[in-house]
Amino acid sequence: MPEGHTLHRLARRHRELFVGAPVEVTSPQGRFAAEASRLDGRVLVAAEAHGKHLLHRYEAAPVVHIHLGLYGTFTEGARPAPEPVGQVRLRLVGGDHWTDLRGPNTCRLLDDHEVDALVDRLGPDPLRPDADPERAWARLSRSGRSVAALLLDQSVLAGAGNVYRAEVLFRHGVDPMTPGRLIDRELWEALWKDLVDLMADGVRTGRIDTVAEEHEPHRMGRPPRQDRHGGEVYVYRRDGQPCLVCGVEVRMRDLGGRKLYWCPSCQPER
Known part of the structure; x- marks a missing residue:
């Protein structure tokens, strides 16, 4: 399973390629088609990682929550985007690039309250500037595990x-x-x-x-x-x-x- 640094690299890459402009969002596989249609053509305003979770935030739309799990991967390339190969759950096309998501454990839409609940369940992430190591210490220092x-x-x-x-x-x-x-x-x-x-x-x-x-x-x-x-x-x-x-x-x-x-x-x- 990818560790946290991989998700932060992906978030950074997606910011470089797609944030700040409208993005074509599709689901060639079909499993995310209804959700993708709600995002297609909207501006991607942020891409961030919390631990092993990747969040894409769109203008005036729900947040895309991705957890790669054991088998999830992103591939990318320069436009024009090729015909999808395999089970592509999510495709983004914007600017000069495209990226495809295959095999994630989770790819779903969350509203702001659901995002807050997700983040609240997580401990501090060493890669985030807002991380509070005291929260982890409080749990660890009281545990017999x-x-x-x-x-x-x-x-x-x-x-x-x-x-x-x-x-x-x-x-x-x-x-x-x-x-x-x-x-x-x-x-x-x-x-x-x-x-x-x-x-x-x-x-x-x-x-x-x-x-x-x-x-x-x-x-x-x-x-x-x-x-x-x-x-x-x-x-x-x-x-x-x-x-x-x-x-x-x-x-x-x-x-x-x-x-x-x-x-x-x-x-x-x-």
Whole structure:
């Protein structure tokens, strides 16, 4: 599932391409046709991300709420737009470009009250300037759930996914199974700041890189990581391989239906 930096990159791209002018809105697949007809020809006034949710705001119209889920993707190109290929739920055409949305978990219209309710259910997003980390700290510091589970709970913290969860805990030497209430304030502030920096870097580059310079492939004499997610990481999807820092085998376990990766030496049990 795309992590928060991907949604913020999409929002930024859609602002660059479409915001401020009328947009042709269609649903070649037909599943969003009635909704698209209400938006077609209107000015797109804003595109923004809240965690893993993308919101398109049109002039005098409901808001389009998109959640990509596991399989949702956007493709784009320069005009003229080609004939739709596959199950295109939503097509936007404006200015010099077009973009197609396929396979989202959610693509629907919301009124302002429904948007407010959606945002209110989400924890603070490290990539938003209006984020309040105190809200996440209040939830985390009272919880007996593991910090690993809490970091993936979008009502606690919005936008971080499995990669950022595993990597930020490794970078700070935190045992993933530590209860939230045992994370002290200083550590939480360090985790939050690191997430802000790492995820902002992800927005800039389009990939997740979390390793320090001394652990880059060219410094360690190792081949670059080969993974469809891209980026150099310490533990994510490296189970069975030696830790880049200590050499101990990286481990993996299931936690709440998601795979959790950690180094038992660099992240010892509390």
